[in-house]
Structures are given as structure tokens and as C-alpha cells.
Amino acid sequence: MWVYEKKLQYPIKIKNPNPALAKIISTQYGGSDGELGASLRYLSQRYSMPYPELRAILTDIGTEELAHLEMIGAIIYQLTRNLTPEQIKEAGYDSYFVDHTTGVYPSSASGVPFTAAYIQSKGDVLTDIHEDLAAEQKARTTYDNILRFCDDPDVIDPIRFLREREIVHYQRFGEGLRIATDKLDSKNFYAFNPSFDKRKPNLNK
Amino acid sequence: MSERQNLMREIAEYDFAIVELNLYLDTHPNDYMAKQRLSDCEHKSRKLRAEYEEKFGPIIFRDSPDTRMMWIKSPWPWDICQEDN
Numbered sequence: 109m110w111v112y113e114k115k116l117q118y119p120i121k122i123k124n125p126n127p128a129l130a131k132i133i134s135t136q137y138g139g140s141d142g143e144l145g146a147s148l149r150y151l152s153q154r155y156s157m158p159y160p161e162l163r164a165i166l167t168d169i170g171t172e173e174l175a176h177l178e179m180i181g182a183i184i185y186q187l188t189r190n191l192t193p194e195q196i197k198e199a200g201y202d203s204y205f206v207d208h209t210t211g212v213y214p215s216s217a218s219g220v221p222f223t224a225a226y227i228q229s230k231g232d233v234l235t236d237i238h239e240d241l242a243a244e245q246k247a248r249t250t251y252d253n254i255l256r257f258c259d260d261p262d263v264i265d266p267i268r269f270l271r272e273r274e275i276v277h278y279q280r281f282g283e284g285l286r287i288a289t290d291k292l293d294s295k296n297f298y299a300f301n302p303s304f305d306k307r308k309p310n311l312n313k
Numbered sequence: 314m315s316e317r318q319n320l321m322r323e324i325a326e327y328d329f330a331i332v333e334l335n336l337y338l339d340t341h342p343n344d345y346m347a348k349q350r351l352s353d354c355e356h357k358s359r360k361l362r363a364e365y366e367e368k369f370g371p372i373i374f375r376d377s378p379d380t381r382m383m384w385i386k387s388p389w390p391w392d393i394c395q396e397d398n
Contacts, residue, residue, distance in 0.1 A: 114372050116390040117329065119322055164339040172332060182391035189393065276333070283340035 110171070117175040118269045122186040122262040127201035130187035131217055132257055133267070134204075137180045138214025138222035141246040147173035149227040149243060156231045158302040159291060165284045166240075169277050176270055181212045183266060232301050237285045244278035315394075317369045324365060324372075327358040 136142045150170030157163045188201070188210040196205050203219065214222035228239050251271035258264045293299045314322070334351040341347060362372055370383030377383070388394045 111373055111375070114370075114384070114387070114390060115321060115325065115328075117325065117332070119318070119325060120391070121393065161339060161342075165336070168332075168336055168339060172336075178390070185391050186393060276336070280336055280340055287340065 116179055118266050120182045120266050125189050125191055126187050127191060127196060128199040130184045131201055131204060133254055134184050135217035139216035140226045141250050143173050143177040143180055144214050144222055145226040152229040153236045156303040158233060161287050162284050165280055179266060184212050231303050233288050233303050237281055240281045241278060244274045248274040320365050324361045327354045330354045
């Protein structure tokens with residue numbers, strides 16, 4: 109279970125609204141490589157993980173991703189405060205506004221609503237950990253791209269924090285992959301699926 | 314920054330170290346130094362949280378059952394507060 113803490117993982121205090129930037133950053137809320145997908149991916153995959161270290165990593169990183177989702181929500185909220193209809197139109201935020209006003213909604217920067225098709229839970233330890241390594245890199249690239257459009261230090265600071273976390277998570281998943289392969293048959297990692305097959309097949313046959 | 318925000322920032326620093334060390338220990342469970350640092354940070358965070366909750370309201374609702382109203386009314390993490398302006 110989870111218990112809410114009335115605090116952000118990293119403080120966010122944005123003085124100047126900027127709806128154009130909010131639209132770009134919202135992709136990390138509900139886009140293909142965003143924090144919602146990340147948390148659902150890890151928290152779903154952990155059930156079929158055969159090794160306790162991997163269950164721990166997926167639970168702890170999945171939980172941290174929920175804290176990142178909240179940070180992105182706070183950034184979007186603060187970037188879209190006190191807007192006039194003129195500012196909304198000028199920033200190209202009108203297409204979002206007409207559907208959601210300034211409510212925070214999980215969709216990509218181009219307006220595609222969040223879908224579970226962004227994630228995979230394959231029930232195979234090697235496949236799932238590789239998906240997770242790729243996911244962290246895709247999120248890191250997205251943050252790099254977001255940073256190209258940021259000129260407000262109030263926004264750059266927390267986005268850099270989030271970018272750095274992707275790199276740390278990638279590192280931990282890499283160690284997780286190593287822990288998994290160390291437990292598998294070094295001559296053939298794919299001899300059986302430890303998430304499903306109850307017994308190791310006889311390899312001498 | 315207000316006193317409340319300064320205290321929260323300090324808590325966030327220790328809590329971040331706790332998250333980071335905990336993740337590291339998931340894949341390095343026998344690292345004695347990391348375990349020591351984790352328990353040191355936990356001790357400091359607990360102390361600061363108690364001070365914060367006493368002054369500004371609960372961070373976790375169960376920790377301060379007498380401050381029901383503060384759970385509702387103290388600033389939510391995404392709020393831009395009067396104290397910022």
C-alpha cells in the first residue's frame with residue numbers, strides 16, 4: 109500500500125506562467141515516455157519478477173515515479189495560473205484549454221490521451237528489464253528535449269533533477285539485469301523463463 | 314523563502330538522500346557505509362519532520378491525529394502560497 113506525504117520530492121516554485129511550456133512538459137505527465145507510464149510499468153511488472161532484488165527495485169522505482177508524476181503535475185499547474193484568454197490563444201494553449209480549461213490531464217504534448225499501449229508487462233524477467241532500461245533512456249531524451257525549450261530557471265532546475273533521476277534508475281536497472289543473468293544459465297540465458305517455468309529444463313538432453 | 318519552506322527544503326534534502334540510498338541498497342544490500350549513511354539521514358529527517366509537523370501541520374496524516382484541520386488547510390505541495398509573494 110501507499111501513504112501520501114504532503115510534500116514534493118523536490119520543491120517547485122514557478123513565478124511566471126508559461127502555457128506554451130506547460131503544453132510541452134505535460135508530455136511527461138501522460139505521454140509515451142512519461143511518469144504515469146513509468147510508474148504503471150514498474151508497479152505492474154513487479155508481480156512476475158522471480159528475484160527479490162528485482163521486486164524491490166521495481167517497487168521502489170515505481171513509487172518514486174509517482175512522486176515525479178506529482179512534480180510534473182505541480183509544474184503544469186503553476187505554469188498555467190492566472191492566464192487571460194489572450195495569453196492562452198497566443199501560446200497555442202487554446203486547443204488544450206477548450207477540453208480541460210486549466211485542469212491537469214494525462215495526455216502527450218500533441219494531445220493524445222494516455223494509453224496503456226505505451227507500456228509493456230511481458231512476464232519475462234529479461235524482456236521486462238530491457239524494456240525498463242529503454243524506458244529510462246527514452247524519458248531522459250524527452251527531458252533533454254524539454255530543456256531545449258526552457259529559459260526559466262524556476263523550470264530548468266526541477267526538470268534537470270528529473271532528468272538525472274532517469275540516469276540513476278537506468279543504472280539500478282542495469283545492476284538488476286546483472287543480478288538476473290547471474291542467476292540464469294550462463295550458456296543460454298533464454299533456456300527457460302524463470303518468471304513462468306517452474307523447473308529448469310534438462311539442458312543435457 | 315519562509316521559515317516553513319526552508320524547513321521543508323531541508324527535510325526534502327534528507328529524504329532525497331534516503332530514497333537514493335534505499336535504491337542503491339536494493340542492488341548492494343551488503344554495503345555497510347551506505348547503510349550507515351541511510352540510518353544517519355533517517356535520524357535527521359525524523360527530527361526535522363517532528364519540528365515541521367509541530368509548527369506547520371502534518372506531512373503524513375497519521376503522525377499528528379490532533380491536527381485534523383491542519384491536514385486540510387496547511388498548504389498543499391503544488392500551491393503557490395501568500396508567503397511566496
